[in-house]
Amino acid sequence: MDIRLKLDSGDTALTTPPVDYKYLYVLTGRATPLDGDCGLLCGSICCRPDRKNSLGVYLFPGEESLFPEKGSWFAREHHDPKEYDFPDNWTGPVHFIKCHSPCPREARPLACRFFPLAPHLLTDGTLLLIHETARLPYKCPLIAGNVPLRGDFIEVTALAWQVLLKDPRILKLVEEDSRERERTLRGVPAVIWAGAVH
Numbered sequence: 030m031d032i033r034l035k036l037d038s039g040d041t042a043l044t045t046p047p048v049d050y051k052y053l054y055v056l057t058g059r060a061t062p063l064d065g066d067c068g069l070l071c072g073s074i075c076c077r078p079d080r081k082n083s084l085g086v087y088l089f090p091g092e093e094s095l096f097p098e099k100g101s102w103f104a105r106e107h108h109d110p111k112e113y114d115f116p117d118n119w120t121g122p123v124h125f126i127k128c129h130s131p132c133p134r135e136a137r138p139l140a141c142r143f144f145p146l147a148p149h150l151l152t153d154g155t156l157l158l159i160h161e162t163a164r165l166p167y168k169c170p171l172i173a174g175n176v177p178l179r180g181d182f183i184e185v186t187a188l189a190w191q192v193l194l195k196d197p198r199i200l201k202l203v204e205e206d207s208r209e210r211e212r213t214l215r216g217v218p219a220v221i222w223a224g225a226v227h
């Protein structure tokens with residue numbers, strides 16, 4: 030299950046406090062991968078609908094509280110986690126945002142704020158940030174060209190993941206993704222950042 034394309038909603042009973050998404054939106058609000066707008070490199074290809082209009086972004090459990098049910102720039106789908114390969118501790122519905130026009134920047138989902146970085150958890154609990162490895166119908170020039178990313182963007186993304194991974198549903202999703210990635214790629218991808226989970 031790919032984190033950029035998969036995330037959820039929140040009626041699972043938690044033993045930990047809920048993630049503070051308002052805090053995470055403030056934390057990540059100004060961080061950008063490059064000094065300038067990386068969308069100029071590719072015509073913002075990661076924001077454009079594909080021919081099948083199948084692209085979208087999943088919200089993390091509880092993140093949907095920051096989104097109106099209907100938006101001027103997106104349509105929302107509710108997905109059953111059992112049908113979309115989410116871990117078994119996820120309950121539905123999973124909120125899937127499909128953009129039909131550019132979002133207000135301050136409203137973009139966390140998954141967009143993290144791209145092109147993705148989390149990878151080693152079995153000893155070390156958190157890594159790597160380039161996104163999901164099969165996407167476009168090529169991100171930052172990944173393809175291994176373009177150095179701003180240090181503050183990397184640090185903010187790591188800090189946000191350390192917060193998100195306190196949610197056992199997100200932790201399990203990233204653990205399952207990581208094992209699957211290691212199987213598929215036969216190893217761990219190039220590491221951009223490494224640190225403790227908490």
Ligand code: SF4
Pocket residue numbers: 067068069070071072073074075076144145168169170171172
């Ligand atoms: S993240 Fe990559 S694909 Fe998306 S706008 Fe920036 S350069 Fe383009």
Ligand code: SF4
Pocket residue numbers: 075076077086128130131132137138141
């Ligand atoms: S929410 Fe915004 S940043 Fe994310 S894919 Fe849609 S238009 Fe792009």
